[in-house]
Amino acid sequence: MNDYKWLDKILEAIFPRNVVCLYCGDEIEKNNKYSLCEGCYERMDFVSLYEKRCIICNRPISKNSPYDKCRDCLQEYRYFDLLIPAVVYGDLAKHLLHDLKYHDKRYLSYHFAHMINDMEIPSSVFDFDLIVPVPSSVKKKRSRGYNQAQILAKSISESLKLDIISDLLIKIDTGLDQNQLGKKDRKKNIEGAIEFNYKYASAENKSIILVDDIFTTGATVNECSKILKENGAKRVVVMVSAIASLE
Ligand SMILES: [Zn+2]
Ligand SMILES: [Zn+2]
Numbered sequence: 001m002n003d004y005k006w007l008d009k010i011l012e013a014i015f016p017r018n019v020v021c022l023y024c025g026d027e028i029e030k031n032n033k034y035s036l037c038e039g040c041y042e043r044m045d046f047v048s049l050y051e052k053r054c055i056i057c058n059r060p061i062s063k064n065s066p067y068d069k070c071r072d073c074l075q076e077y078r079y080f081d082l083l084i085p086a087v088v089y090g091d092l093a094k095h096l097l098h099d100l101k102y103h104d105k106r107y108l109s110y111h112f113a114h115m116i117n118d119m120e121i122p123s124s125v126f127d128f129d130l131i132v133p134v135p136s137s138v139k140k141k142r143s144r145g146y147n148q149a150q151i152l153a154k155s156i157s158e159s160l161k162l163d164i165i166s167d168l169l170i171k172i173d174t175g176l177d178q179n180q181l182g183k184k185d186r187k188k189n190i191e192g193a194i195e196f197n198y199k200y201a202s203a204e205n206k207s208i209i210l211v212d213d214i215f216t217t218g219a220t221v222n223e224c225s226k227i228l229k230e231n232g233a234k235r236v237v238v239m240v241s242a243i244a245s246l247e
Contacts, residue, residue, distance in 0.1 A: 022111065023092055034111040045088035047243065048119055057083040057215065058119075059243050071246055072218060079225035080210065080236040085243035086115035089214055093242040097148075097213055106151050112241040113155035127207060128237070131157045131164040134212040134224050135194070137173035153211035156239060160209075168203070169224055170195045178220060186219040194223045196231045204232035215243045 021028050021037035028037045036044060047053065050060035054070035056078050061070050087093045100108040133153035150166055157164040172193045178186050196203075208228055212221055215238070225236045 022096060022108065034115060040092065044092050045090040046115070047085050047087060056080075057218070057243065058085055059245065060088065076218065076222065078218070079222055079229050080238045083215060083218075083221070083238040083240065083243070084116055084119050084121060085215060085240045086112055086119065087242050089216075089242040089244040097241060100151070101148050101213070104146075106146075109148070109152040109155045109241075112152060113159050116156065116239050116241070117159050128160070128162055128209050129206040130168075131160070131162050131209045131211060132168045132224075132228070133164070133166055134210065134220055135167070135169045135171040137171045149212045152213060152239075152241060153209075156209065156211060162209070165200065167197050168200055169227060170197050183217045183219070186217050190219045190223045194220075194227050196227050202232045203228050205234050206232070207235040208233050208237070210236055210238045212238065212240050213242070215240045 019028070020026060020035075021032075021040050022035045023040040024037060026037045026039075028035065032038070033041060034044075047058055047060065052061050052063050052065070053059060054061055054073050055068045056073040057070060059070040059072075061067070067074060089097075096108055096112075099105045100112075131153050133147060133149040136147040136149065153164055153166070156162075172195060174189050174193050176185075176189050178189060181189055210221065210224055210228065215221060221238050221240075225238070228236050
């Protein structure tokens with residue numbers, strides 16, 4: 001482990017105690033929410049601030065829209081029942097999630113889990129059996145050292161006191177990175193690339209929380225939900241740190 005990794009480990013222990021703002025590094029009060037200073041808190045694009053949201057994915061939609069779903073949920077069949085995002089994927093969220101993904105700042109997931117927790121969620125939704133992260137391929141995990149969806153899933157499982165099964169779903173390496181592909185290609189690339197781990201008998205009658213970091217086109221999350229439903233899951237609710245808005 002190099003010196004920087006050690007430094008990060010130390011910071012990881014300090015940051016959740018609300019010493020400095022996660023985003024700008026300014027000193028903050030101990031009781032500041034999510035370890036953000038007032039200015040950065042104001043700028044964070046919380047999904048809960050929007051009055052009209054898609055009834056499936058909670059993406060903010062125009063007040064004037066005649067529909068109760070966003071454009072993507074109108075066009076695509078969704079295998080998940082509901083999606084709960086914490087924030088809209090804007091500048092602040094982009095910066096923080098980039099740090100989490102590429103600079104090993106795992107403590108950030110703790111705050112995102114709390115933001116998700118603070119979303120107004122119907123109590124009926126809370127009757128869950130287990131938590132499953134969206135899997136990443138062995139190759140990707142090897143290069144990055146961890147799966148950021150799994151880190152977030154762990155934080156959520158701690159705050160909801162639910163079991164987590166990290167390898168219920170397996171990602172087959174297709175050789176192509178979803179992030180580099182357009183919407184159509186993402187869908188094509190992910191079809192058949194997610195498998196149910198038959199080490200576990202089935203997901204029969206289970207209510208599952210599926211966790212990912214960012215929801216963009218939803219291709220991966222939808223494919224994972226499909227596999228869970230095909231293997232008997234009763235209900236799949238997705239939780240993500242951020243949801244991208246539609247152009
Ligand atoms: Zn700040
Ligand atoms: Zn939607």
